[in-house]
Amino acid sequence: MFHHSSKLQYPVKVDKPNPEFAMLLQQAIGGVEGEIRVAMQYFFQAMGARGDDRIRDMLISTATEELSHIEMLGHAVALNLEGAPVSYQEASAKDPVVRAILGGTNPRHLLSSGLAALPENANGVPFDMSHIYATGNVGADMLANVTAEAGGRVLASRLYNWTDDHGMKDFLAFLIARDTAHQQQWLAVIEEMGGLEAQLPIPNATPEAHEATEHSYYYLNTLLDKEAPKGRWSEGPSFDGRGEFSVRNQPAPEGQEPKLGPAKPHSGAQEEQINPPQ
Amino acid sequence: MFHHSSKLQYPVKVDKPNPEFAMLLQQAIGGVEGEIRVAMQYFFQAMGARGDDRIRDMLISTATEELSHIEMLGHAVALNLEGAPVSYQEASAKDPVVRAILGGTNPRHLLSSGLAALPENANGVPFDMSHIYATGNVGADMLANVTAEAGGRVLASRLYNWTDDHGMKDFLAFLIARDTAHQQQWLAVIEEMGGLEAQLPIPNATPEAHEATEHSYYYLNTLLDKEAPKGRWSEGPSFDGRGEFSVRNQPAPEGQEPKLGPAKPHSGAQEEQINPPQ
């Protein structure tokens, strides 16, 4: 069950409202790198968690923290929109030379939300929940979580680099730190489960008999005009201790040419497909 | 530039066509765990690749292989649909007692594709390209790739477990093997770049001055009725060598109560919001 405090997790200040930055911040709310995504991802992973109870607790606990991040970002967007123009006249008066009237801002902050945050990304594309990765496999899910936090920290850094507002920089420095913490945390779960090697290949419960292992450890170089690059992937033992890396250059097909029968009568095809000319 | 051979990468056989399994296989084509996703993800990462050229070559080369996987799966779907009924009468005749006429199959294999594969998942939801993760940060991208291959191998294993068709099992064993290979391959790239520690936190080019590092290494336990679980995440050195793990239980808010000004006149709000009662 969830509860709420009326104060924010961390102070959110904006020195000088900037509708352009409000548009950019939307990516951290409703982008695939954003906070709705991690909040809901950890939440759904928690609801399907099977196995070690500690992981379920961590998932629901961190989902809860991410909800607090959405809340701070939503406030940051609204603060950046305080006083934004609501008429062409007002906009022109404010800034007669330097800039286009609406260029670089999200027109739906004006039209749809009344100068407040939307559950959408920086292009105004609404977040869609197919981005919640929760597979029921704890190894795959932990990797998905590290990935999500990496993407989140890349985004927060880009926002930090863009803005020159001290309030916003302070707030983003906090988010950058928490993304660091969460990257570390999900990696620590993998470590606690015996390390990445013990988890590989994911799923580690797939019996070897279900795998054509002669195809499991070569790098396939499909480039016709270049040899495979050399590196850790081209020779030496595999990370799961089961094989040896190698390389296949310019591979030939091993399968058949695909061929289907003629179309069935009454299947909506053209006559020529049902009775092809011989 | 791309080229094509008319034969498949690996043989695809179906012993006994099964429209239900055709529906399930769609997830491996157009699901977020599927092959369109990895093909396009590696392709877009390649087109934005900056830095070590070997990684760009691997990305475009493996993208090319994944296109061949789509091709095999598309053929597998069509083979499973060969001879499927196209009328109620035909369907009833075939199977008068055991099963619903359309239950468990995708009606759009009948209506929309004429008994062939669709670029959609097992529910008939079309694949949408927002799932192509290509951040311009090679560390984040490699993690996204390992994650994608983990999800792909989970799915391929579930399909293998479900079917009792020998042809399909043989084909899925090949896909399972290649997913193993690709998990290993992207991890090997990270290894080649100095290992995960050298890459952390992602992005590793973010200066420490941009981070409120006092918030970077504690696990925040937002549960009101439980202490934080103990494990690798709760004490000991962090994986990036910059900090020491710790725990914060039942944290209090550090920020302000969010509060916005009244609504602007002519902003589309109610009168009460523009001139709130005192």
Next chain:
Amino acid sequence: MFHHSSKLQYPVKVDKPNPEFAMLLQQAIGGVEGEIRVAMQYFFQAMGARGDDRIRDMLISTATEELSHIEMLGHAVALNLEGAPVSYQEASAKDPVVRAILGGTNPRHLLSSGLAALPENANGVPFDMSHIYATGNVGADMLANVTAEAGGRVLASRLYNWTDDHGMKDFLAFLIARDTAHQQQWLAVIEEMGGLEAQLPIPNATPEAHEATEHSYYYLNTLLDKEAPKGRWSEGPSFDGRGEFSVRNQPAPEGQEPKLGPAKPHSGAQEEQINPPQ
């Protein structure tokens, strides 16, 4: 800031797991009538709330309750999937005559989530955040909230009517009650603001000079072969006290025939559109 208790808001029991009912319950999680929608709708309305602070508090408080409803429903879905078959063989053995193998269930509970809830509706369509209605106008938002709770209670009643599982009926009776409470609550906010009449027309801050009021109170009957139905809408005073209802039957157009100029050169049109024949 959000917090969490490890227990559910209300007990969730399933007497006999039923994967079909798991599929139906998804609508209450990820359907437009579902709990993700109201949780996020109240959350975003709260973040943009301007005016009476009590309303903001109610919005964030009820958003928090709705998160707890998602949590219960997610558990209900997983409990209904406990022990569901993961292979064709197992499915056939369990139920050789009565039913199709996969008919009536969501195949992605098997393939994508490992027998757990998805953030999607009963067709497997992911929830998309464009359904979060938060206009910045408190009148429009309160109506949207009553509407959402009405839709939610319709859905919960349909689920109650469908199932014969006592545990599920008990849980749904709780959700039905809370939907009643929330319908009442948002109507009470409107009442507290002076009642619906005081709020109408929404937005009530639009000056009458911005409105062609001669078009504000007639019912336009576009049916060519029927007179307008009679009722409260066809005569008597309007609800905002500004007009008198009337009816216009078989209206004639008042505007011009729309006509555009020829296409511009170099605008990608056909030659005939740029230089139309005279």
Next chain:
Amino acid sequence: MFHHSSKLQYPVKVDKPNPEFAMLLQQAIGGVEGEIRVAMQYFFQAMGARGDDRIRDMLISTATEELSHIEMLGHAVALNLEGAPVSYQEASAKDPVVRAILGGTNPRHLLSSGLAALPENANGVPFDMSHIYATGNVGADMLANVTAEAGGRVLASRLYNWTDDHGMKDFLAFLIARDTAHQQQWLAVIEEMGGLEAQLPIPNATPEAHEATEHSYYYLNTLLDKEAPKGRWSEGPSFDGRGEFSVRNQPAPEGQEPKLGPAKPHSGAQEEQINPPQ
């Protein structure tokens, strides 16, 4: 059956074409507050209408009017795009200093429609039909309709406030008036059915035995650091005449801690989830 007149419902004039305003007007066509939405919503409600035939007639009649609104808006968009630049050179010549070349306009008015309207919102996001709310419950549907018209009038007012074009203001004043009329009209239907109280709670056909009525009339305050706000919702009789409002502050969970069994063998989970360490 539908018919058409070649003239518009109301005159549409543009004094000075403005591609920025063309972009904004798109929200009234393809936004969730727009005219495609109400046209299709009333249409689908009409096709599923059961009960009083007058309501079906009103739904299909007003759907028909809304189609005429789309037609006028489409013309308004095209008129605002007349003469817009189709080359960088032309754009620079027109406006060498004041503004960015494409800033604040929709590039797809240039690239995709050849200077005409798109069925999309102001961000270029296509309208998606999941926003058609038609539940089969006339009470829920009427509320949804009032809500839609409230959102529509908020949007039309914002557009009116933004523009300084007299032709556009005249046209928007007409739309504002019709949105007023439709708000009134759907409320009048509720009134005709006995008023909101008679309709509550929706659905009013749900037997009280299906409801845990001890949970139907309290406001749940999940805020840990604030008492529930006082107002019409916190005491006094409920609007359906069945209960008495009250408040629950800082509620404790009443349910169990959610706990799932271990993962099934062959379900695609990690080994640790199938055989968790004791």
Next chain:
Amino acid sequence: MFHHSSKLQYPVKVDKPNPEFAMLLQQAIGGVEGEIRVAMQYFFQAMGARGDDRIRDMLISTATEELSHIEMLGHAVALNLEGAPVSYQEASAKDPVVRAILGGTNPRHLLSSGLAALPENANGVPFDMSHIYATGNVGADMLANVTAEAGGRVLASRLYNWTDDHGMKDFLAFLIARDTAHQQQWLAVIEEMGGLEAQLPIPNATPEAHEATEHSYYYLNTLLDKEAPKGRWSEGPSFDGRGEFSVRNQPAPEGQEPKLGPAKPHSGAQEEQINPPQ
């Protein structure tokens, strides 16, 4: 401006309601081959029509007819759902042996619409308006319209082939006929404009100087292991009278190897990308 008659364009009868067929019919309403698509496509093309006024009239007139087709299909869906079970108990009683309870039906006909049509396809995926093709180029649009009517007639034929209900067959025979008529009609517009050759290549207003015409008439055979197939495309004059068909087998790349500079500092990349090892 639009108008409406209260009767349907053509009689719609269902001899024996069938919820499975209701699900299939949804494709003709909300599928990409369906009637919402053509209604809206012709409508938006009309609103952007420049050039010959007769074409604009035909577009809006046929858009109006397609709206009447939606109306008939919506009624057909509802009639097929009359009396469908609303509880598990009722469903089991009706059909204890032959079929799964929900298999082959759309659960949201029960949960979301109360036994009526939805603006969605046969998988329950809502129609999305990006499928409205209206380019502002009348040649491209006419081809898109013929294509849409071809797809529509394929679908209507598949539905006709599936059902054994006489009422439905009679209704579908009407739709098949109208799809024939509309295929013919849009081809006749092309004929009236001088025939396909005069329209080619589309857009025909593109000056030849904008085209690398040495690449305009060869078939590029990218297959490594097969010669180009011979046919009308491999030799003889092109259809626009400007060139001669030919073939290029196993083409070599003509361009450079793509190569980007290192990542910019402060662009969110990894350190290795900003300062790549030499």
Next chain:
Amino acid sequence: MFHHSSKLQYPVKVDKPNPEFAMLLQQAIGGVEGEIRVAMQYFFQAMGARGDDRIRDMLISTATEELSHIEMLGHAVALNLEGAPVSYQEASAKDPVVRAILGGTNPRHLLSSGLAALPENANGVPFDMSHIYATGNVGADMLANVTAEAGGRVLASRLYNWTDDHGMKDFLAFLIARDTAHQQQWLAVIEEMGGLEAQLPIPNATPEAHEATEHSYYYLNTLLDKEAPKGRWSEGPSFDGRGEFSVRNQPAPEGQEPKLGPAKPHSGAQEEQINPPQ
């Protein structure tokens, strides 16, 4: 099976990077007129191809070419973004007067891809695979392909018209030429199958007995205030040689008034719908 060369199909040069043009080029990658669409459309048609094997070969071969077009466009986008500003300060310094900071560019080129291409259109809307038209009917598919190439050439011409960059003009002239070639090629397939007349109406295998042919050849003029326009569609023989064109003006409905029974008990409707007042 697919293969790759490390060089591009055709040289791609950018004389002067322009982030605005990078945004516009996105339409040719991820728009419905773009290259992902044709690549995947031909690919899926190939996988479902039944009938003449030459067509399957052409489909997979041209799909392969289109993948090479995506590759060139992705490189063109990245080249146009080389050196784009990553901070507000840098952006202001570069261009203090002329333009808005972010106006006219895609903010997610900065935030999400690190100055590289996205699989999205010019508004940042991700490509969705429902636009892959592959019906299993070769006639419908060939028309869809000509349509797609017509839309593609319209777009390429608009991009050519917009830009003043010589490198980009040279590259676009190549794309314009290949779109010409592909329009010709798919028309040649229709010619090879006996010409359009032999293919009409599509599907040509639908028996005439399935069609109410008395409705197959009239143009229905639903306009109340105008006679049907005269032209090739209003008289003369139909293109399939089966009928004679004619016209029906101001048609009257031939069907019944739609009417549904009352709502079922326990179907979630209002009481008034279940027991309507007499």
